[in-house]
Amino acid sequence: MKYILVLLFTGLIASAQSPKEQLNLMPWPQSVAVNEGNFTLSKNFEVNITGNPNPRIFGGVTRFLRRLDGRTGIFFKQGFIAKLNEVPNAELQINCTKSGKIGLYEDESYHLEITKNKITLNATSDLGALHGLETLLQMLQNNSTSFYFPASKIADFPRFTWRGLMIDAARHFQPIDVIKRNLDGLAAMKMNVFHWHLVDDQGWRIEMKKHPKLIELASDGMYYTQEEIKNIVKYADERGILIVPEIDVPGHGSAILTAYPEIGSKVITLTGGTSEKNIQGTAIATYGIERNAGIFSPTLDPSNPKTYQLLSELFDEVCPLFPGSYFHIGGDENEGKDWDANPKIQEFKKKNKLATNHELQTYFTMQLIPMLKKHGKQLMGWEEIMTKNMSKDAIIHSWRGPNEGVVAGQSLIDAVKKGYKTVLSNGYYIDLMYPIESHYLNDPMPKGANLSAEEKARILGGEAPMWTELASPLTIDSRIWPRTAAIAERLWSAENITDVANMRKRLEVVSFRLEELGLTHISYKAVILRNVANNQNTAALEEFSNVCEPLKGYTRNIGGTEYQMYSPLTLFADACTPDAKDSLLFDEAVKQYLANKSIENKANVSQFLNKWITLNKDLIALSTKAPLVQSLLPLAKKLSNASEQILNVLDNKSNIKTSELKELVEQCNTKVHADVELSVYESLKKLI
Amino acid sequence: MKYILVLLFTGLIASAQSPKEQLNLMPWPQSVAVNEGNFTLSKNFEVNITGNPNPRIFGGVTRFLRRLDGRTGIFFKQGFIAKLNEVPNAELQINCTKSGKIGLYEDESYHLEITKNKITLNATSDLGALHGLETLLQMLQNNSTSFYFPASKIADFPRFTWRGLMIDAARHFQPIDVIKRNLDGLAAMKMNVFHWHLVDDQGWRIEMKKHPKLIELASDGMYYTQEEIKNIVKYADERGILIVPEIDVPGHGSAILTAYPEIGSKVITLTGGTSEKNIQGTAIATYGIERNAGIFSPTLDPSNPKTYQLLSELFDEVCPLFPGSYFHIGGDENEGKDWDANPKIQEFKKKNKLATNHELQTYFTMQLIPMLKKHGKQLMGWEEIMTKNMSKDAIIHSWRGPNEGVVAGQSLIDAVKKGYKTVLSNGYYIDLMYPIESHYLNDPMPKGANLSAEEKARILGGEAPMWTELASPLTIDSRIWPRTAAIAERLWSAENITDVANMRKRLEVVSFRLEELGLTHISYKAVILRNVANNQNTAALEEFSNVCEPLKGYTRNIGGTEYQMYSPLTLFADACTPDAKDSLLFDEAVKQYLANKSIENKANVSQFLNKWITLNKDLIALSTKAPLVQSLLPLAKKLSNASEQILNVLDNKSNIKTSELKELVEQCNTKVHADVELSVYESLKKLI
Incomplete structure (x- = not known):
C-alpha cells in the first residue's frame, strides 16, 4: 500500500x-x-x-x-x-x-x-x-x-466472496444479544458470512419440535428457539449476511447421544451366566453432556439405519430455518475409537468394502448429501471429510496445522487441486489468543503453490473461528474484536495491503467505533477488573493488564479438564487480551535505546521499568482486600525484580552477574501464574 | 436503625x-x-x-x-x-x-x-x-x-407485597436483553413486580397476529414477538416476579389510532358544494406515531361500539400471554380535547347522562372490566380512573403531585378511604433524575393520614416508573440503578430503616455487585465518554461528570420537542447521573471547613477548587479534537472562575467584592449548557 x-x-x-x-x-x-x-x-x-x-x-x-x-x-x-x-x-x-x-x-x-x-x-x-x-x-x-x-x-469491491466469522454456541451458550451485536460488527467490517456452530459435545442448541429430547436432555436449558433463529436469520439478512448453520457429526456427538444413545457407536459388553455356561451380550451405552474441553469418543453409528433416519428428520426440521444454500455438518476430529471397538461396525465395514475409518466416514457423509440437497443445501465440512470418494459438491473447510500434526493450510491446496471449493480457517483461530499480526498476514491464497486460475477461483475466502471453551457472553467480544477486523481486511482488501503498523494505527480507531454497535470488547475489561479488585481502584490491574496476555494456544486449559464449561471466566486472564497495550510501546523504546543510548532513550525505557516496580507494590496493596489479586503477585514480583536489576544495569549501579540477570529475566517467561504470560519478556531479554 | x-x-x-x-x-x-x-x-x-x-x-x-x-x-x-x-x-x-x-x-x-x-x-x-x-x-x-x-x-420478610419497577418500552423501545438484565436486578433487590408499559403515543410494542396493522403501521418495526413476551414472562417467573402489562387507553392513543383511525375521537369537518348550496360533512382524521414527548390529544372514541369491539379483541390476544392476575389500562392524562370538539361524542354524553368527560372516561373504563375479567384479570389504572362510579375492584395507581397541580400522594389516601387498593408511584419517578434521598425517604404509608388498619392494608406498596423519553438501551440501566435499590429497601425493610448515610454506604457495594448481572449502569459511562472525547483520554470528562448532573424534572426537554424519539442520547448529559460523586464529598469538606477553619480543612476544600481550575484547562485541551466537548466549556469555565476567586478569598489574597463573588457563584447555577447542572453550586454558595 x-x-x-x-x-x-x-x-x-x-x-x-x-x-x-x-x-x-x-x-x-x-x-x-x-x-x-x-x-x-x-x-x-x-x-x-x-x-x-x-x-x-x-x-x-x-x-x-x-x-x-x-x-x-x-x-x-x-x-x-x-x-x-x-x-x-x-x-x-x-x-x-x-x-x-x-x-x-x-x-x-x-x-x-x-x-x-x-x-x-x-x-x-x-x-x-x-x-x-x-x-x-x-x-x-x-x-x-x-x-x-x-x-x-x-x-x-471485495477480493474474496466468503468473509466469515464462526461462533461456537455449544461450549458456552451465547445468547441472542451476543449474536446480534457481533452480526453488527461483521457488517461494519463488510463481512458476509456467519457460521453458527450449534451442536457439539457440550450441548444441542436448537429447539426441536419433533425431537424435544435434544433440548430436554442435551442443552441444560440453553438453546435458541426456532423463532429466535428465524429472527437472527432476518437480522443477518438485513445486514447482508449469510448464515451457515453447523450440526457437527458423526464425532463430537456427546449431546446428540445423550438424547439418542441408541445411535451411538459405543459397545458395552455384558457378561453373565454360570460357571458352566458363559452368557455374553451387548447393551446400549449411556452418554452425558460433556463438561470438559477436548476430543471425545462419543460418535454416531454409521452402520445403523436409525442414525440416518434421525439425521434426516433433524435436517428436515432445521434446514427450513436457514434460507441460505450451505449447511455445515462438521465431520472433524472423529478418531474412530468407538468404531474400532464395535464388532457390528467392523462387520459393516467389511460388508461394504470400506477399508478404513476414513472410508467409513465418507460413506456416512455421502448419506447426508441428498438429505441436504432435498432442502436446496450444499454440504460443507471440516477438512477431514475430504477423502477419496467425497462428492466434489462438498465445500472443504481447511483448518488444521502444526498443532494437529499437518502442514498449515495444506488441505486448502489439496482441495482446490482435487476440484473442491474451500474456505480457510487455519491461521484465523482467534480463540487461541495469538497476536493480530499472525492473523493479518495469513492470506487464503497460498504463496508459491502454483495454482491455476481455476484452482484459485475455488478458494472462496476465509473464516475466523471463535471456539468458546474459554469464552463467556461477558468475554467473547474481546476475543473476537478487534482482531477480526484485521482478518476482514485480509479477506476484502487487495493482496498487497500488508503494512502491519499502518493496520494497527487504523485499527485503534476502528475498534473504538465498533463499540457504538453495542460490542463490549472495550468496556467488559473494567467490569472484570472491578470484580478482581473487589470494587477497589482498578488502576494497578489496568496497568498490569497492559503487559499480560492470556496463555496462548491450548495452554490455558491443559488437558481440557481444568476448566469445566461452568467454571468462572471472570478472572484477570479474562480481562487480558492478545497484543497487550504496552508490549509494542516498550519494545519500540528498547529498540531505540539499543540503537542510540541517549539520555532520552534511556529515560524512555526506565520509565517502563519504574512503572513496573511501583505496580508490584500497588498490586500487593490491592491484594490485602482482594483474594483474586493474590495469584498475580508472583508474576508482578518477577517483573519488578527484573526491572529493578535492569534499571541498575542501565544506571551502571549494578554488580549483578549476567547469568543472574538472565535468570531474573527468564523468570518473566514463566507461564504458571494466573493463566497469563508477560508480553514484555522478549523485549526485556534484549536489554541483557 | x-x-x-x-x-x-x-x-x-x-x-x-x-x-x-x-x-x-x-x-x-x-x-x-x-x-x-x-x-x-x-x-x-x-x-x-x-x-x-x-x-x-x-x-x-x-x-x-x-x-x-x-x-x-x-x-x-x-x-x-x-x-x-x-x-x-x-x-x-x-x-x-x-x-x-x-x-x-x-x-x-x-x-x-x-x-x-x-x-x-x-x-x-x-x-x-x-x-x-x-x-x-x-x-x-x-x-x-x-x-x-x-x-x-x-x-x-417484606413489609409491602407490591415492590415494582415499570419500564416504558413505548417511547424508546427496550430490547429483550435490557428487560432481562433488569429483571435480574429486581430479583437481586427482592422486588416482585415488573410493570411493562407496552403501548403509548410513540409506539405499539406487542406482536398482534389478528391485528397485524398495529405493528406494521405503529411500531417502526420495534416490538416484542408473542414468543419473546412468553419467554420474558417465564424468565420473570423463574425469578419470582409478576409481570403486569399495560396498554394505555383511551388517551395516549396516537399509535393505536395510526393503525385504526376509525376509532379516534378527532373530527374533521369537510366543507364543499357550491356558493348556493353549502355541503358539510365529516371525515376520519389520520394519525401518526408521535415523535415528541408530552401529552397529546389522540384519544379513543368512547361513543363508538367499534372501539370496544377492537379493545375486546386486543385483550383476547394479549391477556393469555400474561398469566398474572392484573392488567394495567393506563387511563392517564386524557384531557378530552378531541371529545369536546366531537358533536357525536357530546350527544353520546347527553344520551347516557354523563355530565363530564371524567364520567365519560369512567363509562369507557367500566366497559373494559368485563373484557379483562373474562381472562381472570383485575383492572389497574393510573389515578385518573378513580371517579365516582369506578368499580372498587380496580387498583388505583397513585402518581400525581405538585408538577400536575395536586398534593403529592393525595390520591393514595383518597383511594384507600374509598375502598380501593392502591400502589404508590409519586415520589419514585426515577426518570426525572432526582437525588436518591428523595426516593428513599418517600414512604408508601402516608404519615399523619390517620388511616384505619383496613385502609392501610389496601396500600399494596410502591413502584418506580422508568419513563423513557430520554433513556435508550445504552443509558436506561444508569437511570434505574442504583437508585431503585434504595426504593426496594423502602418497600421491603422496616419503616424505621431510614438512615440515609448508612444506606449510601451499603448502596455503593450493592451497586457494584449489580454489575455481575449484566447491568451496564456503571460500565456504560466510559462508553459514552469515549464517544464524547472522540477516543481521546476520558479522565477530564470523568472528573467533570463527578460534579455534573442531568437537568432534573422535565427541564431537559422543554416542551417535549427538543428531543425526538430518535435524537442522540450519547451526550455528556447521558453519561451523568443524579447524586454526582463529588457533590457530597465537597459539601462535607465545606461543612467541616466552615465549622473549623483549620489548615487541613482549608486544604481539603482547596483541593477541590484547584482540581476544577485544572479541569477547565483539560477540557479546553480535549475540545480541540472533540466537537462534543465544546458545549461543556462555558460551564467548566464558570466553575473554574468561581473556584479561582473563592480560592483567593480562602487565601486572603482577594479584593473581590462580595457581590461580584456572589455573581460568579450564581453563574454556576445556570442550566443552559449541555443539558447538565453543576451539583456543587449549593456548596459553593456556602463558602461566600
Missing part, C-alpha cells in the same frame, strides 16, 4: 485537507482518491434512496443515521426511512440498480463520491450500498467544532 | 468478627444477628435442596453458584442443579415447604442461618428461598486470601 500512497499523493499533498494516511478505513478500499475540500455535516443532512434496492436498505440507512448522530450529537430531522425517493433534494443520494441476494458471488461493489455539497453512493445492489455506508461512516473526520467528510472518490 | 444496632451490639462487639455495620445488605432484613466465627468458602462448597419447591429453585441455585464462583474465582464442582436431594451432605441446605405462586400476598419469608460448618436456608416457598440466596450473596465477606460468610442468623 505504501507505494500506491506515494504515487497518488504526489500531486495532492499541497491542497488536500485530509491526506489519505489520516483516514482510518478498514477494510481498506480497492481505490481511494482524496480531493480538495470537505462536506460539512449539519442538522439539515438527509438521505434519499432511489433505484430498485431490497427493502433492507431502509433499515440500513436508518441505522446509519442513528450512528452518525450518536457520534456527532447532531439532531437530524430524519427519523425512520421507509420509502424510496422521500427527499429528492437530500445531500446524500443512494442509488441501487437491483435487489441484493444473500449468498456467495453477489456483486457487492459500490462507488462513493463526496463533494463539498453532495454525497453520492452508487451500487449495483443494496448489499454494496450497505458496505458504502460503512465506508462513509469511517470517512467521518472532525476539527474542534465540526464534523465533516473529506471530498473523495472511492471505488470498492 | 441506629438505636437497634446500638442495643443489639452491646453484647456482641467483643467477639463478633464481622460487626453488623460492615454488612452491605440491601434491602436490610427484618432481623439480623451476627455471631462469632465464619463459614469459609472452598471448592468443596455444594448445595442441596429438599422439600416441595417449585422447580424454579433449581435455576435459582445454579445462578447463585455461578455468581458466587464469578466473584470468588473458586472452581466449584457443582454445575447444573436439576434435582431434589442430589447432595445430602452439602454445606448449604435449602428447604422449602411448598411451591411458590407468582402474585401478591405470597409468603416470601425466609430464615438463613450460617454457622462455621453449615448454612441452612429455610423458607415456606422457593420465592422466599430465592430472596434468601440473594441475602447470602450479600453476606459474602473476604480478607486478603479467602472468602467467607460471617456466622449469623437472619429472619426476613
Whole structure:
C-alpha cells in the first residue's frame, strides 16, 4: 500500500485537507482518491434512496443515521426511512440498480463520491450500498467544532466472496444479544458470512419440535428457539449476511447421544451366566453432556439405519430455518475409537468394502448429501471429510496445522487441486489468543503453490473461528474484536495491503467505533477488573493488564479438564487480551535505546521499568482486600525484580552477574501464574 | 436503625468478627444477628435442596453458584442443579415447604442461618428461598486470601407485597436483553413486580397476529414477538416476579389510532358544494406515531361500539400471554380535547347522562372490566380512573403531585378511604433524575393520614416508573440503578430503616455487585465518554461528570420537542447521573471547613477548587479534537472562575467584592449548557 500512497499523493499533498494516511478505513478500499475540500455535516443532512434496492436498505440507512448522530450529537430531522425517493433534494443520494441476494458471488461493489455539497453512493445492489455506508461512516473526520467528510472518490469491491466469522454456541451458550451485536460488527467490517456452530459435545442448541429430547436432555436449558433463529436469520439478512448453520457429526456427538444413545457407536459388553455356561451380550451405552474441553469418543453409528433416519428428520426440521444454500455438518476430529471397538461396525465395514475409518466416514457423509440437497443445501465440512470418494459438491473447510500434526493450510491446496471449493480457517483461530499480526498476514491464497486460475477461483475466502471453551457472553467480544477486523481486511482488501503498523494505527480507531454497535470488547475489561479488585481502584490491574496476555494456544486449559464449561471466566486472564497495550510501546523504546543510548532513550525505557516496580507494590496493596489479586503477585514480583536489576544495569549501579540477570529475566517467561504470560519478556531479554 | 444496632451490639462487639455495620445488605432484613466465627468458602462448597419447591429453585441455585464462583474465582464442582436431594451432605441446605405462586400476598419469608460448618436456608416457598440466596450473596465477606460468610442468623420478610419497577418500552423501545438484565436486578433487590408499559403515543410494542396493522403501521418495526413476551414472562417467573402489562387507553392513543383511525375521537369537518348550496360533512382524521414527548390529544372514541369491539379483541390476544392476575389500562392524562370538539361524542354524553368527560372516561373504563375479567384479570389504572362510579375492584395507581397541580400522594389516601387498593408511584419517578434521598425517604404509608388498619392494608406498596423519553438501551440501566435499590429497601425493610448515610454506604457495594448481572449502569459511562472525547483520554470528562448532573424534572426537554424519539442520547448529559460523586464529598469538606477553619480543612476544600481550575484547562485541551466537548466549556469555565476567586478569598489574597463573588457563584447555577447542572453550586454558595 505504501507505494500506491506515494504515487497518488504526489500531486495532492499541497491542497488536500485530509491526506489519505489520516483516514482510518478498514477494510481498506480497492481505490481511494482524496480531493480538495470537505462536506460539512449539519442538522439539515438527509438521505434519499432511489433505484430498485431490497427493502433492507431502509433499515440500513436508518441505522446509519442513528450512528452518525450518536457520534456527532447532531439532531437530524430524519427519523425512520421507509420509502424510496422521500427527499429528492437530500445531500446524500443512494442509488441501487437491483435487489441484493444473500449468498456467495453477489456483486457487492459500490462507488462513493463526496463533494463539498453532495454525497453520492452508487451500487449495483443494496448489499454494496450497505458496505458504502460503512465506508462513509469511517470517512467521518472532525476539527474542534465540526464534523465533516473529506471530498473523495472511492471505488470498492471485495477480493474474496466468503468473509466469515464462526461462533461456537455449544461450549458456552451465547445468547441472542451476543449474536446480534457481533452480526453488527461483521457488517461494519463488510463481512458476509456467519457460521453458527450449534451442536457439539457440550450441548444441542436448537429447539426441536419433533425431537424435544435434544433440548430436554442435551442443552441444560440453553438453546435458541426456532423463532429466535428465524429472527437472527432476518437480522443477518438485513445486514447482508449469510448464515451457515453447523450440526457437527458423526464425532463430537456427546449431546446428540445423550438424547439418542441408541445411535451411538459405543459397545458395552455384558457378561453373565454360570460357571458352566458363559452368557455374553451387548447393551446400549449411556452418554452425558460433556463438561470438559477436548476430543471425545462419543460418535454416531454409521452402520445403523436409525442414525440416518434421525439425521434426516433433524435436517428436515432445521434446514427450513436457514434460507441460505450451505449447511455445515462438521465431520472433524472423529478418531474412530468407538468404531474400532464395535464388532457390528467392523462387520459393516467389511460388508461394504470400506477399508478404513476414513472410508467409513465418507460413506456416512455421502448419506447426508441428498438429505441436504432435498432442502436446496450444499454440504460443507471440516477438512477431514475430504477423502477419496467425497462428492466434489462438498465445500472443504481447511483448518488444521502444526498443532494437529499437518502442514498449515495444506488441505486448502489439496482441495482446490482435487476440484473442491474451500474456505480457510487455519491461521484465523482467534480463540487461541495469538497476536493480530499472525492473523493479518495469513492470506487464503497460498504463496508459491502454483495454482491455476481455476484452482484459485475455488478458494472462496476465509473464516475466523471463535471456539468458546474459554469464552463467556461477558468475554467473547474481546476475543473476537478487534482482531477480526484485521482478518476482514485480509479477506476484502487487495493482496498487497500488508503494512502491519499502518493496520494497527487504523485499527485503534476502528475498534473504538465498533463499540457504538453495542460490542463490549472495550468496556467488559473494567467490569472484570472491578470484580478482581473487589470494587477497589482498578488502576494497578489496568496497568498490569497492559503487559499480560492470556496463555496462548491450548495452554490455558491443559488437558481440557481444568476448566469445566461452568467454571468462572471472570478472572484477570479474562480481562487480558492478545497484543497487550504496552508490549509494542516498550519494545519500540528498547529498540531505540539499543540503537542510540541517549539520555532520552534511556529515560524512555526506565520509565517502563519504574512503572513496573511501583505496580508490584500497588498490586500487593490491592491484594490485602482482594483474594483474586493474590495469584498475580508472583508474576508482578518477577517483573519488578527484573526491572529493578535492569534499571541498575542501565544506571551502571549494578554488580549483578549476567547469568543472574538472565535468570531474573527468564523468570518473566514463566507461564504458571494466573493463566497469563508477560508480553514484555522478549523485549526485556534484549536489554541483557 | 441506629438505636437497634446500638442495643443489639452491646453484647456482641467483643467477639463478633464481622460487626453488623460492615454488612452491605440491601434491602436490610427484618432481623439480623451476627455471631462469632465464619463459614469459609472452598471448592468443596455444594448445595442441596429438599422439600416441595417449585422447580424454579433449581435455576435459582445454579445462578447463585455461578455468581458466587464469578466473584470468588473458586472452581466449584457443582454445575447444573436439576434435582431434589442430589447432595445430602452439602454445606448449604435449602428447604422449602411448598411451591411458590407468582402474585401478591405470597409468603416470601425466609430464615438463613450460617454457622462455621453449615448454612441452612429455610423458607415456606422457593420465592422466599430465592430472596434468601440473594441475602447470602450479600453476606459474602473476604480478607486478603479467602472468602467467607460471617456466622449469623437472619429472619426476613417484606413489609409491602407490591415492590415494582415499570419500564416504558413505548417511547424508546427496550430490547429483550435490557428487560432481562433488569429483571435480574429486581430479583437481586427482592422486588416482585415488573410493570411493562407496552403501548403509548410513540409506539405499539406487542406482536398482534389478528391485528397485524398495529405493528406494521405503529411500531417502526420495534416490538416484542408473542414468543419473546412468553419467554420474558417465564424468565420473570423463574425469578419470582409478576409481570403486569399495560396498554394505555383511551388517551395516549396516537399509535393505536395510526393503525385504526376509525376509532379516534378527532373530527374533521369537510366543507364543499357550491356558493348556493353549502355541503358539510365529516371525515376520519389520520394519525401518526408521535415523535415528541408530552401529552397529546389522540384519544379513543368512547361513543363508538367499534372501539370496544377492537379493545375486546386486543385483550383476547394479549391477556393469555400474561398469566398474572392484573392488567394495567393506563387511563392517564386524557384531557378530552378531541371529545369536546366531537358533536357525536357530546350527544353520546347527553344520551347516557354523563355530565363530564371524567364520567365519560369512567363509562369507557367500566366497559373494559368485563373484557379483562373474562381472562381472570383485575383492572389497574393510573389515578385518573378513580371517579365516582369506578368499580372498587380496580387498583388505583397513585402518581400525581405538585408538577400536575395536586398534593403529592393525595390520591393514595383518597383511594384507600374509598375502598380501593392502591400502589404508590409519586415520589419514585426515577426518570426525572432526582437525588436518591428523595426516593428513599418517600414512604408508601402516608404519615399523619390517620388511616384505619383496613385502609392501610389496601396500600399494596410502591413502584418506580422508568419513563423513557430520554433513556435508550445504552443509558436506561444508569437511570434505574442504583437508585431503585434504595426504593426496594423502602418497600421491603422496616419503616424505621431510614438512615440515609448508612444506606449510601451499603448502596455503593450493592451497586457494584449489580454489575455481575449484566447491568451496564456503571460500565456504560466510559462508553459514552469515549464517544464524547472522540477516543481521546476520558479522565477530564470523568472528573467533570463527578460534579455534573442531568437537568432534573422535565427541564431537559422543554416542551417535549427538543428531543425526538430518535435524537442522540450519547451526550455528556447521558453519561451523568443524579447524586454526582463529588457533590457530597465537597459539601462535607465545606461543612467541616466552615465549622473549623483549620489548615487541613482549608486544604481539603482547596483541593477541590484547584482540581476544577485544572479541569477547565483539560477540557479546553480535549475540545480541540472533540466537537462534543465544546458545549461543556462555558460551564467548566464558570466553575473554574468561581473556584479561582473563592480560592483567593480562602487565601486572603482577594479584593473581590462580595457581590461580584456572589455573581460568579450564581453563574454556576445556570442550566443552559449541555443539558447538565453543576451539583456543587449549593456548596459553593456556602463558602461566600
